[in-house]
Amino acid sequence: MFYLTACILLSIQSIGCVEYESEEDDEVYQIYQKMQNIEVVQKPMFIIDDPNSSNASITGTSQNRIQAIIAGGLFLLPWDNLKGKPIICETYLDEFAYISDDRYANLLALRNDLYFTIRKLSNGQEIKRWMLENAGIETYIANSRNGKYVTVFYDDDKTTHERTDKGVFFYGREYLYKYTASTNEFSKIFTIAWKDNTPNPNKIAVSECGKYIAAVGLNDGAWILVVNAEKKAKLWEKTDKTYSYINFNDVCFSPDGEHIFVAANPGVVVYETKTGKVVKQWLTSARCIGIEVSPNNRLVAAGTGPGGEVYILDNKTDKYLLRLNTGQYTNYGLAFSPDSSMLATSGVRKTGIKIWQMPDLPKEVVNEPNKIKK
Numbered sequence: 393m394f395y396l397t398a399c400i401l402l403s404i405q406s407i408g409c410v411e412y413e414s415e416e417d418d419e420v421y422q423i424y425q426k427m428q429n430i431e432v433v434q435k436p437m438f439i440i441d442d443p444n445s446s447n448a449s450i451t452g453t454s455q456n457r458i459q460a461i462i463a464g465g466l467f468l469l470p471w472d473n474l475k476g477k478p479i480i481c482e483t484y485l486d487e488f489a490y491i492s493d494d495r496y497a498n499l500l501a502l503r504n505d506l507y508f509t510i511r512k513l514s515n516g517q518e519i520k521r522w523m524l525e526n527a528g529i530e531t532y533i534a535n536s537r538n539g540k541y542v543t544v545f546y547d548d549d550k551t552t553h554e555r556t557d558k559g560v561f562f563y564g565r566e567y568l569y570k571y572t573a574s575t576n577e578f579s580k581i582f583t584i585a586w587k588d589n590t591p592n593p594n595k596i597a598v599s600e601c602g603k604y605i606a607a608v609g610l611n612d613g614a615w616i617l618v619v620n621a622e623k624k625a626k627l628w629e630k631t632d633k634t635y636s637y638i639n640f641n642d643v644c645f646s647p648d649g650e651h652i653f654v655a656a657n658p659g660v661v662v663y664e665t666k667t668g669k670v671v672k673q674w675l676t677s678a679r680c681i682g683i684e685v686s687p688n689n690r691l692v693a694a695g696t697g698p699g700g701e702v703y704i705l706d707n708k709t710d711k712y713l714l715r716l717n718t719g720q721y722t723n724y725g726l727a728f729s730p731d732s733s734m735l736a737t738s739g740v741r742k743t744g745i746k747i748w749q750m751p752d753l754p755k756e757v758v759n760e761p762n763k764i765k766k
């Protein structure tokens with residue numbers, strides 16, 4: 393209902409007529425109207441050009457560095473020296489996770505096999521590798537913001553099927569792994585056994601404590617899975633078959649791991665990690681593609697596309713604070729500085745990495761609350 397209502401509102405806004413079907417429609421419309429009065433920021437503090445003239449894709453902050461993928465390698469730049477020379481680890485691979493000053497993880501495909509490897513940052517030399525069993529085509533990798541943990545999600549290439557009176561049913565498996573930097577251990581955390589409908593993940597995330605892993609995407613509706621990595625057991629799984637949300641595009645944890653923030657289609661959904669309870673929602677004017685929470689747990693950045701707008705939200709008061717007009721068409725890459733004072737954004741069309749100043753949070757915010765009533 394939420395998604396369909398939002399689409400109706402976005403379309404009727406352009407033609408200047410409104411028809412309400414319910415009180416909820418009226419409430420969503422009022423929220424959308426308030427969104428038009430959010431302060432818009434047009435100009436970033438400065439722009440970091442991609443040295444390879446490609447579409448730099450921010451994958452987050454790891455320790456004190458911006459982490460991004462560029463054509464030909466891994467791009468790292470310290471937050472305390474943004475105008476300095478970046479570290480670029482040149483390689484043909486494009487699935488990385490920065491761990492520490494001297495190491496990074498990546499996925500390496502060799503013939504028909506897939507490996508998780510740990511390499512030296514200085515020269516790309518392999519330190520250790522683990523073979524991933526029955527690896528298929530879909531692979532995902534993500535690291536925690538503190539660089540202590542890496543998670544990997546991939547599908548099994550050995551799909552089977554069964555013919556019955558009701559039709560043909562397909563069966564398969566998908567796997568979640570976790571790497572712990574302090575112990576150099578890489579182990580299987582969870583196996584997803586599916587029938588007929590395959591979960592199609594878009595993004596994965598691991599909490600800074602290493603206890604939780606989340607995957608989001610599409611599975612006959614917007615889909616989310618949350619796993620307790622310590623117990624190697626599923627906490628909860630949800631598929632929104634009401635189509636309130638068409639898809640879940642990105643996911644991240646709060647710094648304390650207590651909440652999960654999901655970029656939805658459209659808007660932002662926040663879940664309680666342990667229970668799966670929805671605790672709040674924000675509406676965005678286009679598909680929410682990227683999501684990130686500041687290290688102090690106060691700000692939420694929601695990147696949208698098309699349109700290239702990033703909404704800055706107050707996680708304490710649930711208000712809209714700013715709307716960044718990035719000019720990056722689709723903002724799927726977001727990263728906060730360690731002190732939460734700056735935000736880095738990336739998009740498409742070779743627009744580089746843009747650095748934005750975050751607001752000094754006021755004691756009171758003029759905008760009205762934006763929550764959808766239950």
